[in-house]
Amino acid sequence: MNATHALSERRFAAVSRLGADERFAHFLNRVADRETAACANHEWARNAPASIDVHEFVEEWLPAMASDHVLLAVFHTPGMRGVIVSATELAAALRQALAAYE
Numbered sequence: 803m804n805a806t807h808a809l810s811e812r813r814f815a816a817v818s819r820l821g822a823d824e825r826f827a828h829f830l831n832r833v834a835d836r837e838t839a840a841c842a843n844h845e846w847a848r849n850a851p852a853s854i855d856v857h858e859f860v861e862e863w864l865p866a867m868a869s870d871h872v873l874l875a876v877f878h879t880p881g882m883r884g885v886i887v888s889a890t891e892l893a894a895a896l897r898q899a900l901a902a903y904e
Contacts, residue, residue: 834896857900
Protein backbone atom coordinates (compact mmCIF):
# COMPACT_ATOMS: atom_id res chain seq x y z
CA MET A 803 0.00 0.00 0.00
CA ASN A 804 1.45 3.33 -1.06
CA ALA A 805 0.25 6.30 0.98
CA THR A 806 1.68 8.87 -1.44
CA HIS A 807 -1.12 10.63 -3.29
CA ALA A 808 0.79 13.52 -4.79
CA LEU A 809 0.65 13.60 -8.55
CA SER A 810 3.51 15.12 -10.47
CA GLU A 811 2.75 18.65 -11.58
CA ARG A 812 2.56 17.45 -15.19
CA ARG A 813 0.19 14.56 -14.35
CA PHE A 814 -2.02 16.81 -12.19
CA ALA A 815 -2.30 19.31 -15.05
CA ALA A 816 -3.19 16.53 -17.49
CA VAL A 817 -5.85 15.00 -15.21
CA SER A 818 -7.23 18.47 -14.39
CA ARG A 819 -7.98 18.99 -18.09
CA LEU A 820 -10.13 15.84 -18.21
CA GLY A 821 -13.89 15.99 -18.01
CA ALA A 822 -15.64 15.47 -14.68
CA ASP A 823 -16.48 11.79 -15.29
CA GLU A 824 -12.90 11.01 -16.33
CA ARG A 825 -11.44 12.81 -13.27
CA PHE A 826 -13.85 10.90 -11.04
CA ALA A 827 -12.81 7.59 -12.64
CA HIS A 828 -9.14 8.53 -12.21
CA PHE A 829 -9.76 9.22 -8.52
CA LEU A 830 -11.58 5.91 -8.01
CA ASN A 831 -8.87 3.90 -9.75
CA ARG A 832 -6.07 5.65 -7.88
CA VAL A 833 -7.73 5.19 -4.49
CA ALA A 834 -8.59 1.54 -5.16
CA ASP A 835 -5.07 0.82 -6.38
CA ARG A 836 -3.37 2.46 -3.38
CA GLU A 837 -6.05 1.42 -0.87
CA THR A 838 -5.90 4.85 0.75
CA ALA A 839 -7.91 8.00 0.28
CA ALA A 840 -6.43 11.47 0.58
CA CYS A 841 -8.70 13.93 2.34
CA ALA A 842 -8.38 17.61 3.13
CA ASN A 843 -10.76 20.07 4.72
CA HIS A 844 -12.43 23.10 3.12
CA GLU A 845 -9.12 24.97 3.18
CA TRP A 846 -7.57 22.20 1.08
CA ALA A 847 -5.28 24.49 -0.90
CA ARG A 848 -3.31 25.34 2.25
CA ASN A 849 -3.16 21.81 3.66
CA ALA A 850 -1.49 18.55 2.81
CA PRO A 851 -4.11 15.83 2.48
CA ALA A 852 -4.23 13.16 5.17
CA SER A 853 -4.01 9.52 4.10
CA ILE A 854 -6.85 7.32 5.32
CA ASP A 855 -7.21 3.58 4.77
CA VAL A 856 -9.83 3.27 2.02
CA HIS A 857 -11.77 0.54 3.83
CA GLU A 858 -12.00 2.71 6.96
CA PHE A 859 -13.00 5.64 4.77
CA VAL A 860 -15.79 3.64 3.07
CA GLU A 861 -17.08 1.85 6.19
CA GLU A 862 -16.73 4.59 8.82
CA TRP A 863 -16.10 8.05 7.41
CA LEU A 864 -18.54 8.04 4.50
CA PRO A 865 -21.52 6.65 6.46
CA ALA A 866 -20.95 9.37 9.09
CA MET A 867 -20.79 11.99 6.33
CA ALA A 868 -23.94 10.55 4.74
CA SER A 869 -25.85 10.86 8.00
CA ASP A 870 -24.81 14.53 8.07
CA HIS A 871 -25.86 14.95 4.39
CA VAL A 872 -22.34 15.97 3.39
CA LEU A 873 -21.50 16.49 -0.27
CA LEU A 874 -17.93 15.86 -1.33
CA ALA A 875 -15.84 17.50 -4.04
CA VAL A 876 -13.71 14.86 -5.73
CA PHE A 877 -10.54 15.88 -7.59
CA HIS A 878 -10.95 19.61 -7.26
CA THR A 879 -8.98 21.46 -9.92
CA PRO A 880 -7.26 24.83 -9.59
CA GLY A 881 -10.26 26.26 -11.49
CA MET A 882 -12.52 24.91 -8.70
CA ARG A 883 -14.07 22.29 -10.97
CA GLY A 884 -14.67 19.42 -8.57
CA VAL A 885 -16.94 16.45 -9.09
CA ILE A 886 -19.67 16.83 -6.45
CA VAL A 887 -21.10 13.59 -5.06
CA SER A 888 -22.94 12.53 -1.95
CA ALA A 889 -21.12 10.40 0.61
CA THR A 890 -23.47 7.53 -0.28
CA GLU A 891 -22.65 7.82 -4.01
CA LEU A 892 -18.92 7.92 -3.29
CA ALA A 893 -19.10 4.88 -0.99
CA ALA A 894 -20.91 2.86 -3.68
CA ALA A 895 -18.45 3.92 -6.38
CA LEU A 896 -15.45 3.10 -4.18
CA ARG A 897 -16.88 -0.31 -3.26
CA GLN A 898 -17.28 -1.07 -6.97
CA ALA A 899 -13.74 0.12 -7.76
CA LEU A 900 -12.29 -1.90 -4.88
CA ALA A 901 -14.12 -5.02 -6.03
CA ALA A 902 -12.47 -4.69 -9.43
CA TYR A 903 -9.04 -4.78 -7.71
CA GLU A 904 -9.77 -7.87 -5.60
